Amino acid sequence: MAGLSVEDWAAFVLTMRLAATVTVLLLLLGTPLAWWLARSRTAWRRPVSALVTLPLVLPPTVLGFYLLLLLGPQGAVGRLTTVLGLGTLPFTFAGLVVASMLYSLPFVVQPLQNAFEAIGQRPFDVAASLGAGPLDRFFSVALPLAWPGFLTAVVLGFAHTVGEFGVVLMIGGNIPGQTRVLSMRIYDHVEAGEYLQAHALSLYLLAFSFAALLAMHLLRPRRLIAHD
Amino acid sequence: MTEVAAGLQVQLQRQRGDFALDVDISVPPRGITALFGPSGAGKTTCLRAIAGLDQGMAGHIAFAGDVWQDSSTRRLVPAHQRRIGYVFQEASLFPHLSVSGNLDYSQRRARGHRPVDREALLEQFGVEHLLARRVGSLSGGEQQRVAIVRALLSDPVLLLFDEPLSALDASARGELLGCLEQLHAELAVPTIYVSHAIDEVARLADHLVVMEAGRVLSQGSLQSTLAQGKLPLAMSDQLGVVIEGQVVAQDPIDHLVELAFEGGRLWLPQRTERVGDRLRCRIGARDVVLSTSPPAAGSSALNVVQAIVVGMIDAAHPSQCIVRLDVHGIALLASITRRSWRSLALAPGSRVWAQVKATALGT
Numbered sequence: 001m002a003g004l005s006v007e008d009w010a011a012f013v014l015t016m017r018l019a020a021t022v023t024v025l026l027l028l029l030g031t032p033l034a035w036w037l038a039r040s041r042t043a044w045r046r047p048v049s050a051l052v053t054l055p056l057v058l059p060p061t062v063l064g065f066y067l068l069l070l071l072g073p074q075g076a077v078g079r080l081t082t083v084l085g086l087g088t089l090p091f092t093f094a095g096l097v098v099a100s101m102l103y104s105l106p107f108v109v110q111p112l113q114n115a116f117e118a119i120g121q122r123p124f125d126v127a128a129s130l131g132a133g134p135l136d137r138f139f140s141v142a143l144p145l146a147w148p149g150f151l152t153a154v155v156l157g158f159a160h161t162v163g164e165f166g167v168v169l170m171i172g173g174n175i176p177g178q179t180r181v182l183s184m185r186i187y188d189h190v191e192a193g194e195y196l197q198a199h200a201l202s203l204y205l206l207a208f209s210f211a212a213l214l215a216m217h218l219l220r221p222r223r224l225i226a227h228d
Numbered sequence: 229m230t231e232v233a234a235g236l237q238v239q240l241q242r243q244r245g246d247f248a249l250d251v252d253i254s255v256p257p258r259g260i261t262a263l264f265g266p267s268g269a270g271k272t273t274c275l276r277a278i279a280g281l282d283q284g285m286a287g288h289i290a291f292a293g294d295v296w297q298d299s300s301t302r303r304l305v306p307a308h309q310r311r312i313g314y315v316f317q318e319a320s321l322f323p324h325l326s327v328s329g330n331l332d333y334s335q336r337r338a339r340g341h342r343p344v345d346r347e348a349l350l351e352q353f354g355v356e357h358l359l360a361r362r363v364g365s366l367s368g369g370e371q372q373r374v375a376i377v378r379a380l381l382s383d384p385v386l387l388l389f390d391e392p393l394s395a396l397d398a399s400a401r402g403e404l405l406g407c408l409e410q411l412h413a414e415l416a417v418p419t420i421y422v423s424h425a426i427d428e429v430a431r432l433a434d435h436l437v438v439m440e441a442g443r444v445l446s447q448g449s450l451q452s453t454l455a456q457g458k459l460p461l462a463m464s465d466q467l468g469v470v471i472e473g474q475v476v477a478q479d480p481i482d483h484l485v486e487l488a489f490e491g492g493r494l495w496l497p498q499r500t501e502r503v504g505d506r507l508r509c510r511i512g513a514r515d516v517v518l519s520t521s522p523p524a525a526g527s528s529a530l531n532v533v534q535a536i537v538v539g540m541i542d543a544a545h546p547s548q549c550i551v552r553l554d555v556h557g558i559a560l561l562a563s564i565t566r567r568s569w570r571s572l573a574l575a576p577g578s579r580v581w582a583q584v585k586a587t588a589l590g591t
Contacts, residue, residue: 122316122318122320123320123322125279125281125307125314125316125320126314126316126320126322127308127322127333128280128281128306128307128308129279129281129307129308129312129313129314129379129382129388130308130313130333130334130337130378130379130382131308131311131334131337131338131339131382132308132337133306133308136308136337137308140333141322144324145322145323145324
């Protein structure tokens with residue numbers, strides 16, 4: 001891309017790699033979680049729902065700070081990963097992935113949960129009466145009917161991870177090729193008074209975010225025709 | 229509860245808020261059993277429990293020797309293992325699949341080993357030309373026809389219909405009712421048909437379960453149950469009997485057919501039936517006029533039959549009563565005023581002439 005230094009380019013690639021990894025992992029984990037939240041009748045549903053949406057309102061620095069403690073050498077998870085021979089996660093790419101997943105969780109789970117809830121009970125009753133078991137119903141009814149929710153989840157999860165800063169600042173540090181993502185790079189440029197470079201990167205991010213959201217709105221069906 | 233019974237045995241109890249359900253229903257292994265009653269009677273609740281879609285009820289459900297639910301042993305066979313075909317009030321086709329996609333969905337999961345004649349079903353319900361269409365582009369009647377074919381393609385051992393015609397306009401309803409009549413004549417699978425419309429019940433059902441406020445008022449064969457004259461108060465205007473007989477004559481000029489039944493003969497408007505056809509005819513209690521002498525030649529009523537008064541039961545309105553009649557072994561109901569009952573000095577054993585307007589027999 002024009003106007004990018006080698007370091008800027010590295011930060012760009014790293015950011016995309018991070019966002020893609022986080023989005024894929026969140027889809028894998030978020031889909032069953034959203035399914036459970038949409039369908040479960042247990043009392044646990046509400047506290048779990050609140051916990052999932054917590055990153056929406058929490059300052060990213062708070063999340064990052066607790067993660068730093070938890071994942072660090074003295075933290076519970078940190079001790080576990082050390083025992084397992086994985087070392088500690090803060091200031092590594094893997095640590096950044098874990099933190100970003102928590103940070104972007106609501107942006108993936110909420111659209112999925114809404115999409116699952118919007119299907120209603122009837123199509124599942126129909127499928128069951130036609131002989132479809134629970135897993136069959138999930139793949140043959142829930143997934144195809146919820147695809148607009150998946151589209152939203154992918155776009156929001158990816159774009160939100162690209163745009164994070166506070167969590168990275170706390171847990172990622174600023175290690176080139178490891179944890180130096182675009183938003184950190186922009187911060188560096190501004191700190192160093194390199195407004196031109198900051199401008200270039202900021203514009204790229206702005207354009208990317210807009211394009212992603214536009215694509216999402218264009219691809220969403222206006223209304224799924226369901227005569228019920 | 230221990231003997232292996234053919235057909236479907238259903239005992240259900242539920243207490244939810246001020247709605248209590250407590251029913252014991254027996255569905256014979258052949259024919260259509262109507263669950264009939266006003267809305268709020270618990271008909272759909274029972275149907276969902278039978279299907280396994282509503283599992284929050286206590287009770288015992290057994291079909292053809294298989295126990296589908298038994299609260300005492302916590303046995304509960306999930307819906308997808310019960311091999312039922314369920315037709316909902318709204319067609320509920322899958323919006324993400326085409327018409328043929330909806331049918332394939334069902335046929336791929338068919339659990340029986342009998343090959344289902346898909347082509348014949350498509351033709352019978354007139355949906356061949358719809359196969360490539362999106363379900364959203366179909367009319368309500370077309371959607372419901374596809375939904376019924378979809379249910380049949382899954383090769384069910386028990387068919388459940390939940391007011392399948394109530395969301396349709398009059399012409400689509402009439403058309404589909406004809407299709408269901410034909411299905412009834414050919415189908416070997418026992419069927420439960422929930423309805424609050426007496427004309428559907430009269431034309432389709434072999435057995436009748438009358439429900440009101442979570443209880444069974446009466447159940448048995450269609451004819452004998454209707455002849456008891458016991459319907460929920462809210463439905464007393466639908467009181468009447470159903471007679472079955474054979475068309476013995478037709479009058480093409482006046483568009484009438486003559487139906488011979490065990491109790492006599494009746495003229496009624498011709499629809500499509502021909503001489504020799506078996507025909508059902510509902511005689512509403514409000515369409516029967518009683519007189520204690522042979523009616524004068526000046527009456528416009530085409531049909532007059534002699535009957536014996538069997539008894540009298542209360543009607544919904546205090547001004548009226550329901551007279552139970554016997555026409556050579558066939559039951560008939562007449563709704564008359566109490567004043568007429570007194571002034572004609574009617575009593576069990578009285579001999580009367582019952583006049584029935586042919587125009588009221590159109591079903």
